[in-house]
Amino acid sequence: MKNVKFNTRTITAAAIIGAAYAALTMLLAPISYGAIQLRVSEVLCILPFFIPSSAWGLFLGCAIANVLTGNVFDIVFGSLATLAAALLTAYIGKRGQGMKNCVLACCMPVIFNAVVVGAVITEAYIGVRIFENPGVFAMNALYVGIGEAIVLFALGLPLMRCLLKNSFFKKYVDKINS
Numbered sequence: 001m002k003n004v005k006f007n008t009r010t011i012t013a014a015a016i017i018g019a020a021y022a023a024l025t026m027l028l029a030p031i032s033y034g035a036i037q038l039r040v041s042e043v044l045c046i047l048p049f050f051i052p053s054s055a056w057g058l059f060l061g062c063a064i065a066n067v068l069t070g071n072v073f074d075i076v077f078g079s080l081a082t083l084a085a086a087l088l089t090a091y092i093g094k095r096g097q098g099m100k101n102c103v104l105a106c107c108m109p110v111i112f113n114a115v116v117v118g119a120v121i122t123e124a125y126i127g128v129r130i131f132e133n134p135g136v137f138a139m140n141a142l143y144v145g146i147g148e149a150i151v152l153f154a155l156g157l158p159l160m161r162c163l164l165k166n167s168f169f170k171k172y173v174d175k176i177n178s
Helices: 008-027 040-049 054-069 072-095 099-126 134-165 167-177
Strands: none
Touching: 008 040, 008 054, 008 167, 040 054, 040 072, 040 099, 040 134, 054 072, 072 099, 099 134
8 A cells, every 4th residue: 555654653553453353353252253243343444544554454353353263265355355445444544534534434344344244154154156146145245234334333433533533543643654
């Protein structure tokens, strides 16, 4: 990603964010996995909006959390969905921090996880080919998308708005990104 500086501060911040993601996902395991999931740790997916390098921490944290599933497709593709959403969230954050961009940034994890995790659940867990039975895929994508939307819009968006107004957070972000 252009203009992302990798130094001790950014790597440390990414590692802490990744560890928090993995720990929160595993701590809340009963609601973090499955077709109907409410992965509260996804609220951390707003952080690349402010700290672009945190996208890589989220990717690793998701991969670590997905190891609990024991499914290689979930580990690989679920984590890549988080990375893609996080990189786009970082890009959106660089374009400006108005309400429109905050909402757009919250949409990225919802869209990517609904499609990718919905496909993984359909193919790898249920054993149904998504193109042979698109209805099953659509239901899984819908369930994952609803869970993501609840987390990102009920928790993530208000948190983003609060962080944008917090002078301590702004100074912290400026220090990490400098």
